[in-house]
Amino acid sequence: MRMELIQPFINAADAVFAESLQAPTKIVDLTMDEETYRRKGVAALILIKGDIEGRVILDLAPEVALKIASHLAGGAVEGSEQLARETVCELANMVIGNSVTLLNDQGFRFKVYPPEIHVNEQGLAGGADTEAMVICIETPCGEVYLNIGMHYLHRRRNERDAAAVLD
């Protein structure tokens, strides 16, 4: 996978969690995901379309999601699964939004869709045209996983560049 496409996701995830939790975070693992993705707990999925197409899943064990939700809510939210899901969706939204902002600065154009709760046990595997990568981030509340599966559309970008020249 092209590192310049991945680095913004790493930077954004690190920054969003550090800022939201007001504590340092650490990238502890970065692996290519060749097996079919298996959900670990509460997961939010965001679709991306444009020069880069694919999906990003933010995935947290249920107890980590509740800890983070409690921290952000400023008090215990034990047993509140709905709030945990809401929290994971909004965190995913912030991570992806900040990532695409960084990628946009590099000239990539795309549209981000609202997050949705990912309920399937399995997701997409990496393949010939879609590379998948899992980033594990250590936070004070526990580990957070970011699963990125996407492919880069040379053709679409070339078409846009050509259209810009014609204009």
Next chain:
Amino acid sequence: MQQFAPLHRKDNQSVRYLVVDDSVFARKNLIKMIEMFGGEVAGEAGDGLTAIAEFNRTKPDIVLMDITMPQMEGIEAVERIVRQHADARIVMVSSVGYQENILAALQKGAKHFVQKPVKAEVLYEILRYVLSDDPNAAGAPVALAGERRA
């Protein structure tokens, strides 16, 4: 917790806010900040269409508007609200902070932009600026994109 001097309208009444975001969590977070600033929540909406209806119903002093939402996105909602209410004060609050988005929102009539995750002190300064009828008198305390990351 950080302390903020309450923000007031010119008539010394509390500032009334309409909070628009499809995430309940994000709305709660913004409402917490509004309360820290001494404001009052006039209404909430989870999409652009509801935001227009809520604006017409509540006539808020300030709208905090997300961009990426189902049904109708924030920028289109800004355009429709400002078309009917040219004096509407709308601040975009979004994680997607690239230049095209910011410019599109400002061109449609939004007054400012702040990027998520929102820092209370950044939002406070933006609101103070937007509430001021004379921006020059209040100074321009924040950059266009708020806390945009390098």
